[in-house]
Each structure stands twice: as C-alpha cells, then as structure tokens.
Amino acid sequence: MTGDSSILAGLLLYLAFMVIVGVLSSRYMKSLDDYVLGGRRLGPWVAAISERASGESAWFLLGLPGAAYGMGFVGFWAVIGIASGILFSWTFIAIPLRRQTAAMGALTIPDYFEMRFGDRSRMLRLFSTVAILVFYTAYVAAQLNGAGKILEATFGIPVEYGLLTGAVVVLLYTMLGGFLAVAWTDLIQGVLMTAVAVVLPVVGLIKIGGFGKLSEALQSRGDGFMSMSGGEAGSAFLFGVVVANLSWGLGYLGQPHLLTRYMAIRKTSELPKSGAIAMGWTLLSYWGAPFIGIVGLAILGPDLADPEQVMPLLAKALMPGWLAGLMIAGATAAMMSTADSQLLVASSAVVEDICVRLLGIRASAAKLVLMSRAATVIIAGIALYLAWASLNNSRIIDATVSYAWTGLGASFGPPLLLALWWKRTRRAGALAGMVGGMVATILWKNFESLGAVLDIKAAAVLISALLVVSVSLWGNAAGAERTTG
Numbered sequence: 001m002t003g004d005s006s007i008l009a010g011l012l013l014y015l016a017f018m019v020i021v022g023v024l025s026s027r028y029m030k031s032l033d034d035y036v037l038g039g040r041r042l043g044p045w046v047a048a049i050s051e052r053a054s055g056e057s058a059w060f061l062l063g064l065p066g067a068a069y070g071m072g073f074v075g076f077w078a079v080i081g082i083a084s085g086i087l088f089s090w091t092f093i094a095i096p097l098r099r100q101t102a103a104m105g106a107l108t109i110p111d112y113f114e115m116r117f118g119d120r121s122r123m124l125r126l127f128s129t130v131a132i133l134v135f136y137t138a139y140v141a142a143q144l145n146g147a148g149k150i151l152e153a154t155f156g157i158p159v160e161y162g163l164l165t166g167a168v169v170v171l172l173y174t175m176l177g178g179f180l181a182v183a184w185t186d187l188i189q190g191v192l193m194t195a196v197a198v199v200l201p202v203v204g205l206i207k208i209g210g211f212g213k214l215s216e217a218l219q220s221r222g223d224g225f226m227s228m229s230g231g232e233a234g235s236a237f238l239f240g241v242v243v244a245n246l247s248w249g250l251g252y253l254g255q256p257h258l259l260t261r262y263m264a265i266r267k268t269s270e271l272p273k274s275g276a277i278a279m280g281w282t283l284l285s286y287w288g289a290p291f292i293g294i295v296g297l298a299i300l301g302p303d304l305a306d307p308e309q310v311m312p313l314l315a316k317a318l319m320p321g322w323l324a325g326l327m328i329a330g331a332t333a334a335m336m337s338t339a340d341s342q343l344l345v346a347s348s349a350v351v352e353d354i355c356v357r358l359l360g361i362r363a364s365a366a367k368l369v370l371m372s373r374a375a376t377v378i379i380a381g382i383a384l385y386l387a388w389a390s391l392n393n394s395r396i397i398d399a400t401v402s403y404a405w406t407g408l409g410a411s412f413g414p415p416l417l418l419a420l421w422w423k424r425t426r427r428a429g430a431l432a433g434m435v436g437g438m439v440a441t442i443l444w445k446n447f448e449s450l451g452a453v454l455d456i457k458a459a460a461v462l463i464s465a466l467l468v469v470s471v472s473l474w475g476n477a478a479g480a481e482r483t484t485g
Contacts, residue, residue: 007154007316010325011332015169018336021188022173022181040102042183042261044270048277050183050337051261052285053190055086055252057139057338058146060289061196061331063398066308068293072218072225075290077245085249086282090275093253094262096420098271101263108345109256109412110353116419117427122358124427127434128412129353132256133379134438135407136346140383142400143170143339145390146308149397150331153309154316163387166335171380174340175373179264182340189333194281196330197288200311203318204295217298247457251405254412257341308397339383347375402457403445410437410460414468422472429472437464 042050057063068075097112106112110128117124147166148159173181208214218225252258265271296310299317304310315327351372355361363371390396414437415430440463444456453459 006321007325007328010322011154011329014326014329014332015165018169018185018188019172019176021185022176024181040264041266042264043266044274045277046183046187047261047265047270048274049190049281050186050341051258051274052086052278052281053186053193053333053337054182054261054341055255055258055338056193056334057401058143058149058331058335058397059401060193061292061311061334062146062149062308063401064289065293065296065311066306067398068290069297069304069307069310070293072294073290074245075293076287077242078248079286079290081246081249082252083249083279083282083286084246085252087279088249089252089258090271090278093259093417093420094271094275095268097259097416098262098265098268100420102268106263108348108352109259109416110349111357113415113419113430114357117430119427124431124434125353125357127431127438129349129358131407131411131434131438132349133346135404135411136257136342137379137383138386138400139404139408140339140342140346140380141386141390142397142404143335143342144384144387145396145400146335147332148387148391149306149309150312150328150335153306153312154328159391160388163384163391166332166339167380167384170336170339170343171377174343175376178369178372179260179344182344183261183264185340186337189330189337190281192326192330192333193337194285196311196315196327197285197292200315200318200327201288201291201295204292204299204314207318208295208298214295214298218294220302243458244455247455247461248405250413250457250461251409253414253417253461254409255405256408256412257338257345259412259416260341260345343376343380346379347372350375350379403441406444406457406460407438407441409457410441410464413437413461414465418465418468418472424472425468426472426475428475429468429470432471433464433468436467437461440464 064075064078067078100106100116101112104112104115106115110125110132113119113124113128114122119125144163144166148162151157151162151165152159173185205211205214208217215226262271265274292311292314293307296314300310300313304313311331312328315324315331318324319327351368355371356363356368390400411434415425415433418425418433419430437460440460441456444450444459450456450459454462
C-alpha cells in the first residue's frame, strides 16, 4: 500500500467509526432532553474531555499552528489567555450554571436567561437565539473549511470534496445520535488531538536536532519571531500583542456549546473533578499547537501557499503513512468535535427556543427529535454554502473563528456571569449586554479603524459587561425611586 493510500485508509476507518458511534448512540434517544443534553448523565471524564475537544475546533490544529508559522513565539500569549479563560469558566460558571439550570429544568442557554429573569416579553430568548444561529453558522462554516484544507493538503484533491466529506460525516453522527454521540465522539477526538499536539512537534524537534538547531534554522525570520514580544515595545506590545492574544480567554465565558457540558454532567459535585481533568488536558495539549507551526516553518520552509495547512503537511513529511493518517485524523477530529457540538446547540435553538417556546408548537417527544434532526440538516447546509463561498481565503479559519468566538463570548459571557453571581442583574441589563456585545462584534469586524484602538475580543466583551452593569444599576435606581415616591 502506498503512503497516500495508507493515510487515506486510516482516515476513512476513523470517519466510519465516528458514524458507528452515532448509530449506537441513537438507541438512547427517547426525548428532546436526551437529544439536547444526553439526559444530564455525563460522567466527569466524558464531560471534561468532550468540553475541551469541542472548544478547540479546526483553529487548534490548523489556525493556531498557521498563526505561529507566520508570527512565531508571540502566539504563546494566546495560549496563556486561553488557559486562563478555561480555568475561570470551570471555576466560576460551571457549578452555579449546572445547579441553577437543573433546578429550573432549563435545556438551553436561552431557556436559562428567560427563566432566570422571568422574561415574559421573550426578548432575551429571541436575541440569544439569533446570536446562536448567526455566529454558530459562521463557526461551523470555518470547521468545514478546515476539512477541505486537510484533505487538499494531504491528497491534493479539490477542497470542495473535503468540505462535502466533513459535512456529511459530522451531519450523520450528530443527527443520528444527538448529544450522547457528540459527547462520546468528542471524548475520542479529544484524546487524539492531544496525541497530535504532543507527538508531532516533539518528532519535529528531534529531526531538526533540538532547540539550538531550531533557533539557527529560524534566524532568518528576525529576532521578533523568536521573542514573545514579537519585536514590539511599549503600547504596541501591550495592546497589539498582549491584550489581543490574552483576550482569547474572554470568549470562554459565553460559548453555549461548552456551557452545555456543564449542564449535562450527572452530578454537580463531580464538576471540580471534571474541571481538573479539563485543565490537565489544556496544559498537556496547548503548548504543542503553536510549536507545530514553528517547527513546521523550520522543516517545510517559509513559502507555504496556505500557512493553515502546515500541520497536515508536517505530518506527511515526518511520519510513515499509517501514522500520518492518524495525525491527520487528529486534525479532522479538531474540526468535527467542534462542528458537531455547534450544530447541536444551533438545532436546539431552532426547536426548543423558537418552535416550542416562542411559537408554542406542541409535539410528541419523537416528533421533536425528528424536528431537531431536520434543523441540523438545514443549518449544516447553510454553513456548507458559506464555507464554499470563502474557499479562496488562506486565513479564513483564524479570521472566522475569531469573529464567531468573539460574538458568542460578548453576547453571552458578561450577561451569564453576572446573572449567576450578581443578584442585582436585571432583565434589561442582560438584554442590553447581549445586544451590545453582538453589535460591537459586528462593528469591530467591519470597521478596521476600531481594531486599531482595541482588539475586537476585548472591546466587545468590555462593552457588553459595561452595558449589563450600567443598565441594571439604572433599573435598580429607577425602581427604588418609584418605591419611595
């Protein structure tokens, strides 16, 4: 069997296994609760590793290595920000969210907001559902772009076929098995992603001859490439490097596809253990992703047409066929483990939040599951169209993930955190923060001059938080005046 044939065989077996897991998981689906949250019966290991796998996306093994390939060691600031965001989310959001949503019977994040504030106007549910559908559709499109880039870099096939392959496989096991299929496949994919992030850069360093030889090989890139300052100083370093990269961590506060893992664990008391497992995964895995790009530059040279293909190309250059196939399956896993979770949250928003709650549609449990599957197909189709329309952008994964990540983090992060911990948070404040975060993300994305003032990820979350606090305080003061008057 030739090298490419071995890689293809390993990749196809892996994809087939994912579909089989979806088929087997379908036996456990009897209600919308099962489809959306797996009946709230995840163990700590499955909850932790599947949460981490679904949180990383194609950006983890394609976008981040591609960014490091171009920028160098400055990319490690993003790793610090991400690790901080993960720790904060597991510490301050996981336990109160699991406890409160279980007590309320909330299945989705829009459910929680409406029940938490007794929102009879349904505006919180409406705007949170809109944010989920807008940003997750774009997010899934980025994952499908990742599938196309992986297969193009590996086999030289047209990227369109990769898009279709990724969409079909993810759609099949998500649609068939619902949340349990997503959680179990993400557990498997999370382990595989860690193996790739650890093994590939180590093998590359050994081939180069160690850190000394790596430094020599990269001298031509200049001192800034080998420094975490990126060659910047003063305010350019503080805002252009540190804030811009650390602010990746802010997005972790408001990602519904990660928050559902906290909601789905079987016991609140198991969340500390699950959080420790998640942080262990993060510390083990995240140092390697940017190193893949740096080592890839030294081995493959500076002239890659698409830096986001550095990981699969490096795997082909360093590994025998079957092992390269496993490595490339790991990159595919990064895409699939995020796309499946996001499709599930988006379809839940359509059925639970729009059809059942907003439109008042009454249906049997079996019909609701069928409606969820249909919604999954439609959303995947729209994402596929968006991915197809952006094929010629070499940095599309990094750019789209940053945009969608920011939009979700700003729309949900500050309103959720304050709703959980600050009793004076009001419905109007949560709504203002949600809408303000969404609008700020769109404005910063479309007006580059705003990004020169403050990075989009930090700006949108800051605006959202200020709106939640200020509108809530104003509402509390107005209420007090009416009472005393």
